[in-house]
Every structure is written in structure tokens, then in C-alpha cells.
Amino acid sequence: MYSIPGCKSESTAMSEITLEVQGLSTHFETRAGxxxxxxxxxxxxxxxxxxxxxxxxxxxxxxxxxxxxxxxxPPGRIxxxxxxxxxxxxxxxxxxxxxxxxxxxxxxxxxxPMMTLNPVLRIDTQMMETVFAHAEVSRREAWVRSRxxxxxxxxxxxxxxxxAYPHQFSGGMRQRVAIAIALLHQPDLILAxxxxxxxxxxxxxQILAEVQRLARDHGTxxxxxxxxxxxxxxxxxxxxxxxxxxxxxNGQVSQVLKRPMHPYTHGLIGSVPSRNKRGxxxxxxxxxxxxxxxxxxxxxFRTRCQQADEKCELDPxxxxxxxxxxxxxxxxxxxxxx
Amino acid sequence: xxxxxxxxxxxxxxxxAMTIIVFVGVNVIGDPVDVLIPPDADQAERARxxxxxxxxxxxxxxxxxxLLGVLQGDLGRSFVYNEPALQLIGSRLPATMELAVTAVxxxxxxxxxxxxxxxxxxxxxxxxxxxxxxxxxFSLPTFWVGLMLIMVFAVQLxxxxxxxxxxxAALFGVQWSFLTRDGLAHMILPALNLALGNIALVLxxxxxxxxxxxxxxxxxxxxxxxxxxARVLFVHVMKNIMIPIVTxxxxxxxxxxxxxxxTETVFAWPGMGKLIIDSINVLDxxxxxxxxxxxxxxFVAINLLVDLLYTVLDPRVRLETRE
Numbered sequence: 069m070y071s072i073p074g075c076k077s078e079s080t081a082m083s084e085i086t087l088e089v090q091g092l093s094t095h096f097e098t099r100a101g102x103x104x105x106x107x108x109x110x111x112x113x114x115x116x117x118x119x120x121x122x123x124x125x126x127x128x129x130x131x132x133x134x135x136x137x138x139x140x141x142p143p144g145r146i147x148x149x150x151x152x153x154x155x156x157x158x159x160x161x162x163x164x165x166x167x168x169x170x171x172x173x174x175x176x177x178x179x180x181p182m183m184t185l186n187p188v189l190r191i192d193t194q195m196m197e198t199v200f201a202h203a204e205v206s207r208r209e210a211w212v213r214s215r216x217x218x219x220x221x222x223x224x225x226x227x228x229x230x231x232a233y234p235h236q237f238s239g240g241m242r243q244r245v246a247i248a249i250a251l252l253h254q255p256d257l258i259l260a261x262x263x264x265x266x267x268x269x270x271x272x273x274q275i276l277a278e279v280q281r282l283a284r285d286h287g288t289x290x291x292x293x294x295x296x297x298x299x300x301x302x303x304x305x306x307x308x309x310x311x312x313x314x315x316x317x318n319g320q321v322s323q324v325l326k327r328p329m330h331p332y333t334h335g336l337i338g339s340v341p342s343r344n345k346r347g348x349x350x351x352x353x354x355x356x357x358x359x360x361x362x363x364x365x366x367x368x369f370r371t372r373c374q375q376a377d378e379k380c381e382l383d384p385x386x387x388x389x390x391x392x393x394x395x396x397x398x399x400x401x402x403x404x405x406x
Numbered sequence: 407x408x409x410x411x412x413x414x415x416x417x418x419x420x421x422x423a424m425t426i427i428v429f430v431g432v433n434v435i436g437d438p439v440d441v442l443i444p445p446d447a448d449q450a451e452r453a454r455x456x457x458x459x460x461x462x463x464x465x466x467x468x469x470x471x472x473l474l475g476v477l478q479g480d481l482g483r484s485f486v487y488n489e490p491a492l493q494l495i496g497s498r499l500p501a502t503m504e505l506a507v508t509a510v511x512x513x514x515x516x517x518x519x520x521x522x523x524x525x526x527x528x529x530x531x532x533x534x535x536x537x538x539x540x541x542x543x544f545s546l547p548t549f550w551v552g553l554m555l556i557m558v559f560a561v562q563l564x565x566x567x568x569x570x571x572x573x574x575a576a577l578f579g580v581q582w583s584f585l586t587r588d589g590l591a592h593m594i595l596p597a598l599n600l601a602l603g604n605i606a607l608v609l610x611x612x613x614x615x616x617x618x619x620x621x622x623x624x625x626x627x628x629x630x631x632x633x634x635x636a637r638v639l640f641v642h643v644m645k646n647i648m649i650p651i652v653t654x655x656x657x658x659x660x661x662x663x664x665x666x667x668x669t670e671t672v673f674a675w676p677g678m679g680k681l682i683i684d685s686i687n688v689l690d691x692x693x694x695x696x697x698x699x700x701x702x703x704x705f706v707a708i709n710l711l712v713d714l715l716y717t718v719l720d721p722r723v724r725l726e727t728r729e
Contacts, residue, residue: 139626167634170631175630175631178627183622184626186628188720189645197631198631201637235721249631
């Protein structure tokens with residue numbers, strides 16, 4: 069896609085594109101009408117790089133992730149767009165082919181580690197079944213791979229822990245188990261859906277560092293779905309900001325965070341508590357996230373936007389205001405954030 | 407192990423409490439002497455009968471004698487058959503047990519697969535038909551369904567016999583119907599009659615569990631691992647929902663034994679249920695008491711078994727018992 073001159077990435081030799089999403093729309097047909105949970109979304113991630121997908125709850129981040137895995141359940145469906153995984157369009161694949169990719173070439177880590185592991189199955193069962201799903205190996209081999217994966221994510225005495233049940237692990241340890249499961253087949257792409265939101269801050273930092281290292285070492289592309297800009301700042305190479313099912317701004321992390329152009333990104337950055345002066349009122353974006361069933365016409369953010377005018381009642385086109393940047397706004401804020 | 411010991415002591419107290427309730431209750435429903443002696447008997451004959459049956463003693467003494475007997479494995483002698491009550495019940499128990507076990511097995515092998523299907527494809531016409539049928543299954547009265555089964559399969563079609571146990575064969579010195587072809591044919595209708603309500607219950611429970619659990623995160627995670635839908639359903643979901651299903655099947659097993667009365671009466675099945683109805687009619691107290699004690703014992707034993715099964719199914723329960 070776009071090349072970024074002078075950015076911090078070490079080389080471009082490794083920069084083959086792992087995932088390219090083009091014009092993806094995922095809709096849910098309900099009795100109350102069609103919900104456009106994901107609406108004309110495009111982004112790409114390259115090998116060994118991290119894309120932060122940022123937005124409030126209900127902005128379509130998770131549905132985007134599930135769309136890539138082909139795990140959108142009815143009444144939801146992918147209405148338009150292409151999902152190119154190493155050149156293959158996933159929207160054209162059958163269920164069996166998709167299942168062959170899931171957990172194998174594309175892995176996902178979920179938000180709440182307390183809910184993702186099956187409470188009545190032992191850890192070794194849950195890990196080894198993942199090995200068997202994609203590789204014809206002996207039980208012994210599957211067990212060894214599982215143990216090594218647990219060791220890799222920093223779980224002490226993995227041999228013993230393999231025969232434990234999920235409730236015998238803390239939240240942070242469970243998330244490590246989930247990450248170990250995701251790493252079992254050394255996937256090309258990991259979708260991480262707010263995997264540290266439910267964890268303590270200290271554990272969060274450990275997991276972030278761990279995942280970053282693992283992705284770099286294996287050349288895995290990583291999509292980190294989060295609502296937390298500070299996580300993105302520390303982890304991601306690129307960031308895509310989602311609002312009401314659309315990506316409103318996209319670009320290099322360093323540039324987007326320093327010079328946000330979309331008023332929504334501005335608002336998000338402005339409302340990070342550490343940026344506000346002690347004793348002064350916390351800045352916030354006025355209004356509430358609109359219901360996806362009842363979106364304003366044109367730009368969905370215009371009812372909460374101070375820059376909005378009549379133009380915004382039309383759909384804003386996608387523009388490239390700077391190299392490697394993408395923006396969906398008629399009235400971008402061009403001054404740097406203070 | 408302390409847990410098991412505690413449960414056993416609890417069970418003992420439940421049985422003890424039941425003996426009091428049963429003993430007092432049976433005393434209230436009527437005086438058996440009136441039924442047993444001829445209507446023209448005089449006062450002296452009446453008094454002799456009361457002494458012979460031990461009914462001249464005060465209630466507390468009767469109860470203590472009964473308890474003493476229970477400790478020696480003696481639950482009294484039937485007034486009518488003049489046989490030990492326990493032996494009488496024991497001779498009828500196998501007939502009821504084979505009916506109850508068959509009914510429970512039927513509710514498992516029919517109820518669980520149908521429930522899984524209805525939970526997996528809730529909008530299909532077949533699932534809707536199953537659910538509608540299940541409402542009939544537990545809302546139609548057992549005796550009426552029994553009569554209808556006889557009407558259709560025995561009278562109109564003439565496919566299956568409708569009364570008695572048919573031919574039996576001996577195993578461990580007990581006569582069983584399920585060992586002969588003829589006996590099996592005789593079992594089909596009453597077992598189906600007894601199972602119908604339970605099939606409906608197990609089916610609905612399975613469906614609700616499958617529907618609920620398919621929405622949970624662990625299922626989505628299992629699918630994201632690339633597991634086959636069969637593995638997700640049969641291993642991940644089923645192992646979770648077996649916990650409530652086992653509870654209900656355990657309870658149902660107890661009530662199937664206890665409430666086989668209606669079915670046994672309709673199909674003239676010579677089990678415990680028929681015996682207890684006959685005994686209540688003639689106020690044969692020792693048999694009523696012994697029957698109720700056997701039922702209480704079975705309930706307690708089944709519940710204990712269900713609790714033990716929990717620890718196999720749910721690792722979280724296992725941990726608590728260790729602590």
C-alpha cells in the first residue's frame with residue numbers, strides 16, 4: 069500500500085502485506101432494520117507489523133475482526149468487500165477452507181480471559197485439540213508443542229500447569245494460555261481483541277511486551293483491537309480509528325497521535341486523562357455514540373463535532389491528506405494537538 | 407472423603423426424619439382394623455385383632471418397635487399377605503426397576519439428540535415441531551396417554567401387547583422381562599408412557615443449554631481455534647450442559663420409580679406401584695410404610711450418586727471438595 073519515508077521501521081524487505089481489507093461491509097439484518105456494523109472499511113497490515121484498531125464500544129472493531137475469521141454469525145453477513153489474506157480472498161473461501169486457516173494461519177485472542185477457556189476442560193485438552201485440528205501428529209508431539217507454547221508465554225512449570233483447569237489460573241495467566249493457544253501454529257496473523265482490557269495494569273504491560281516480542285520474532289502481523297490510545301501509542305506501528313462502523317482516520321502511529329486530523333481522533337486524544345492538567349476539568353467529547361440503527365446521514369460524527377457544517381450531511385470521501393495517511397472528513401483540524 | 411462421610415450422615419438423618427413423617431402420616435389416614443375384620447365382628451374380636459397387629463400399643467411405642475425392627479432389617483409384616491413387607495416389595499421391585507431404567511434410558515437417547523438438534527437449528531420447522539411435541543409430552547396426563555397408546559398400538563393396530571410383563575427369564579435369581587422377546591414387547595408401551603414426560607423435559611433442558619452455551623465466548627474461541635463444529639458441540643458444549651442434565655435425570659429417575667403407579671395401573675404391570683395402590687386400599691400399614699421407606703432410600707441414594715457424578719463432570723466442584 070503506501071510507503072512511509074523516514075519511519076522507524078527497520079527495513080522494507082520484510083514488508084510484504086499479510087492482510088489487506090478492501091471496502092469491507094458487514095451488516096446485521098434485524099427486524100428493526102439493517103445494522104451497518106462495519107461500513108466500507110479498508111486497511112492493511114504487513115508482516116511483523118502491528119496495526120492498532122481504535123474505537124469506542126460498538127464502533128465495529130470486533131465485528132471487523134470476526135469478519136476476517138469468517139466467524140460472523142447470522143443475522144450478520146459480509147455484504148461487500150474483499151479480505152485478502154496473503155493474496156487469497158477470504159470472503160470467497162468455503163467453511164472448510166476457512167476452518168483450516170483459523171487457529172492455524174490466523175489466530176484470535178479475545179477480550180475476557182475468564183470467558184474464553186472452557187471451564188470444564190483441562191488446559192492440555194484445550195491446547196492439544198488445537199494442535200490436532202491442523203496437524204497430524206502423535207499425542208506426545210502435541211503435548212510437547214503445547215508445553216513449549218506455554219513456556220514461551222512465560223508460564224512457570226508448564227508440564228504441571230498443562231493438567232490444570234482454567235479456574236486454577238489467574239486472569240493474567242489465563243490470557244497467557246489463550247495467547248499460547250494462538251501461537252501454537254505460529255500464525256501469520258493474530259487478531260487481538262482488547263486482550264489486556266480485563267487485566268491489571270502491571271499484567272497488561274507484561275502481556276503487551278510479550279506479544280510484541282513474539283510478533284516481531286516470528287514475523288507475525290498483529291491487529292490489536294482496543295479502545296485505549298495509550299496502548300496503541302506504545303505498541304502499534306499504524307493506527308486506524310473507527311467510529312460508527314467506519315474508519316475515520318488511518319496512518320502511522322507517530323503521525324496520527326501527534327497530528328490527528330479527524331475531530332473525533334482529536335477528541336479521543338484530548339480526553340486521555342494524563343494529557344489533562346491536574347485540577348482542570350477532564351476534556352471529553354460531547355454527546356453519546358449514536359445507535360447504529362439510527363445514524364445521522366453523511367458523517368456519523370457530525371452531531372458531536374464542533375467543526376461540522378452543512379457539507380457534513382453528505383458522506384465525506386476518503387482523502388489522503390498526507391503521505392501514508394487516510395482521512396474521512398470535510399473539515400479536518402490541521403493544527404497540532406497541544 | 408470427609409465430604410462423602412458428611413453426605414452419608416445427612417442421608418441418614420433424612421431417612422430418620424422420613425420414618426417419623428411416614429409413620430405418623432399412615433396412622434392418620436384410617437384404622438386398618440375396620441377394613442380387616444368382618445363388619446359383624448364383636449368388640450372382643452376387634453380387640454384380639456388389634457393386639458395381633460400390635461395396634462393396641464401407644465403410637466410412640468409402635469414407632470420405637472418399628473425402628474428397632476428396621477435396625478434388624480425388618481420393616482414389619484403385611485396385614486394382608488402375612489409376609490414380611492420388605493420381601494413383598496422386593497418381589498415387585500425388579501418389575502418397577504426395569505420399567506424405570508428403560509424409561510430413563512429412553513429419555514436420554516431420545517431427549518438429548520432431539521434437544522441438541524432443536525438448540526442447534528432453532529428456526530427450522532423440525533425444531534419447531536419437536537418443541538411443540540414436547541409441550542404435549544409433559545402436559546398430557548400420563549394415564550390418558552397410556553390409554554391412547556393401548557387404543558392405537560394394542561387395540562387398533564394390534565402391534566404390541568398392553569397388559570402384564572409377558573414372558574420372563576431369570577437372572578441372579580430374579581425374573582426379568584427384558585431378557586425375552588415377548589417380555590421386551592410387553593415393556594415397550596409402558597416404558598414409553600413413563601418416559602414421555604421425561605423425554606420432553608430432557609429435550610427442553612438440552613435445547614436451552616445448547617442455545618445458551620453456543621452464545622458464550624468459549625465457543626467462539628473454540629471455533630477461532632479451527633475446531634470442527636462436531637467437536638465444539640459434542641466436547642465443549644455438551645460437557646458443560648451435562649451438569650444440569652445429570653441433575654434432572656437423577657431426580658427424574660427417582661420420580662419415575664415413585665410415580666410408576668399410574669402407568670403400572672394402566673398397563674396392569676405387576677410392579678411396586680400396583681402393590682402400593684392395593685395396599686392403600688386395604689390400609690396395609692406395614693407395606694405402605696416399607697414402600698415409602700424404600701422410595702426415600704432410593705431418592706437419597708440417587709442424589710448421592712448425582713453429587714458424585716458432578717465431581718466427575720465439573721472440575722470446579724472437585725476443587726471445593728478438596729478444600
